[in-house]
Amino acid sequence: MPRVGLDPDAVVDAAARIADTDGLEAVTLARLAADLGVRPPSLYVHVSGLADLHARLGARGARELADELQLSAAGRAGREALDAIGYAYRDYATEHPGSYEALQRLPGSSDADLSAATAVVDVVLAVLRGYGIEGGEAIHATRIIRSAFHGFVTLERVGGFAIPLELDETFARLLATLDQGLRTA
Amino acid sequence: MPRVGLDPDAVVDAAARIADTDGLEAVTLARLAADLGVRPPSLYVHVSGLADLHARLGARGARELADELQLSAAGRAGREALDAIGYAYRDYATEHPGSYEALQRLPGSSDADLSAATAVVDVVLAVLRGYGIEGGEAIHATRIIRSAFHGFVTLERVGGFAIPLELDETFARLLATLDQGLRTA
DNA sequence: TGACCTACCTAATGATCTTAGGTACAGTCC
DNA sequence: GGACTGTACCTAAGATCATTAGGTAGGTCA
Numbered sequence: 001m002p003r004v005g006l007d008p009d010a011v012v013d014a015a016a017r018i019a020d021t022d023g024l025e026a027v028t029l030a031r032l033a034a035d036l037g038v039r040p041p042s043l044y045v046h047v048s049g050l051a052d053l054h055a056r057l058g059a060r061g062a063r064e065l066a067d068e069l070q071l072s073a074a075g076r077a078g079r080e081a082l083d084a085i086g087y088a089y090r091d092y093a094t095e096h097p098g099s100y101e102a103l104q105r106l107p108g109s110s111d112a113d114l115s116a117a118t119a120v121v122d123v124v125l126a127v128l129r130g131y132g133i134e135g136g137e138a139i140h141a142t143r144i145i146r147s148a149f150h151g152f153v154t155l156e157r158v159g160g161f162a163i164p165l166e167l168d169e170t171f172a173r174l175l176a177t178l179d180q181g182l183r184t185a
Numbered sequence: 186m187p188r189v190g191l192d193p194d195a196v197v198d199a200a201a202r203i204a205d206t207d208g209l210e211a212v213t214l215a216r217l218a219a220d221l222g223v224r225p226p227s228l229y230v231h232v233s234g235l236a237d238l239h240a241r242l243g244a245r246g247a248r249e250l251a252d253e254l255q256l257s258a259a260g261r262a263g264r265e266a267l268d269a270i271g272y273a274y275r276d277y278a279t280e281h282p283g284s285y286e287a288l289q290r291l292p293g294s295s296d297a298d299l300s301a302a303t304a305v306v307d308v309v310l311a312v313l314r315g316y317g318i319e320g321g322e323a324i325h326a327t328r329i330i331r332s333a334f335h336g337f338v339t340l341e342r343v344g345g346f347a348i349p350l351e352l353d354e355t356f357a358r359l360l361a362t363l364d365q366g367l368r369t370a
Numbered sequence: 371t372g373a374c375c376t377a378c379c380t381a382a383t384g385a386t387c388t389t390a391g392g393t394a395c396a397g398t399c400c
Numbered sequence: 401g402g403a404c405t406g407t408a409c410c411t412a413a414g415a416t417c418a419t420t421a422g423g424t425a426g427g428t429c430a
Contacts, residue, residue: 003394003395003396003407004408004409028386028387029386029388030385030386030387038408038409038410039409039410039411040386041387041388041389041390041409042408042409042410044388044389045407045408045409046408049388050386050387050388104339104343104345105343114347117345117347118347121347136351139348139351139355140351140354140355140358143340143346143355143359144333144337144355144359144362146336146345147332147333147336147337147340147359148329148332148333148336149336150336150339150340150345151331151332151333151334151335151336151337151339152328152329152332152336154335154336154339155328155331155332158289158291160289160331160335161328162299162302162303162306166321166324166325167328169325170324170325170328170329173325173329173366173370174328174329174332176366177329177362177363177366178362180362180365180366180369181361181362181365184365185358188376188377188378188425188426188427189377189378190377191378213417213418214417214418214419215418223377223378223379224378224380225417225418225419226378226380226418226419226420226421227378227379229419229420230376230377230378231377234418234419235417235418235419
């Protein structure tokens with residue numbers, strides 16, 4: 001029996017691949033083990049169970065999302081930066097539906113979870129500085145932006161918008177509404 | 186063995202009770218049967234399986250939510266109506282977390298699912314008429330409002346806002362931003 | 371009272387997660 | 401180069417779950 005040479009990252013990466021192609025509910029230890037050419041109990045060497053795997057998947061997703069947002073906002077400010085992170089956010093959720101769903105259910109208790117979630121918030125805070133918004137104001141604004149982005153991509157993902165027509169136009173208007181709100185804040 | 190006298194509604198009601206107190210993931214046929222004083226296979230008389238149960242739970246939640254919104258908006262218009270449905274939406278999600286989560290995962294293919302989801306949209310459309318917004322404009326506006334509400338309550342529910350401080354204030358500002366956006370639309 | 375309908379049952383299967391305990395491959399030390 | 405140790409992976413076994421097949425009995429209507 002040859003060793004596969006797994007490690008926690010390789011396991012979580014494989015889980016993310018399953019989640020993003022077949023949905024988060026398809027991520028079972030049985031399926032994951034089969035994909036990796038290993039028996040289910042062997043996964044416990046790298047991950048302490050299904051709950052832990054989901055938590056790691058969420059943290060991984062949050063890190064990835066934060067990276068994408070950061071990249072998109074680099075060198076931009078104000079409305080341009082807001083649009084950039086908006087589209088980056090939406091793209092990430094569209095292209096990594098399973099990871100995005102996992103990210104959403106982060107238990108949030110562990111340090112890793114917290115730092116991953118904070119990274120996303122930090123990017124939004126940076127964009128808000130471009131609007132001259134800081135301190136307590138920025139906390140409220142960040143929450144509103146995250147709510148709008150998260151709500152939109154979630155409803156889009158589960159088909160919550162009965163007619164999928166002109167979703168780009170709706171998202172553009174959502175960004176305009178946010179921009180206007182930030183300006184008058 | 187006395188008959189319990191169940192019917193689909195009683196089964197779904199019991200499932201909603203479990204979902205709202207112990208979380209949607211606690212809704213298993215085993216647990217539900219135990220609560221109802223029945224063996225798991227007996228539930229198949231009323232419900233065609235776990236997937237069907239979840240779908241019914243979601244449809245039930247959507248109907249309940251639509252009723253709450255309708256009730257809150259009655260006799261109000263404009264900003265007042267927007268605030269009313271906003272707080273009603275948030276209250277429903279807070280008081281019925283399991284039902285709200287189920288509502289969110291509606292497969293949406295069946296007629297019952299569709300009509301339940303449409304009821305929520307209809308209330309929002311009615312509020313928009315108070316702003317003088319109709320037709321295609323109203324579709325975009327409805328989506329933005331639902332996105333904002335849904336995103337906020339979801340993040341609030343999963344503890345997505347690191348500091349739970351002043352969440353009421355954030356929600357009030359979110360409503361103000363939406364109101365402003367609707368006025369200039 | 372007898373016949374039917376069906377709500378509920380027991381029995382059994384298969385998928386899943388999880389733990390306990392064994393085996394053999396890799397690198398390290400002599 | 402050969403024994404020692406750590407650990408990646410294994411088989412075996414259990415518990416919990418959803419689901420199907422087929423039987424039983426309680427309520428209802430003629």
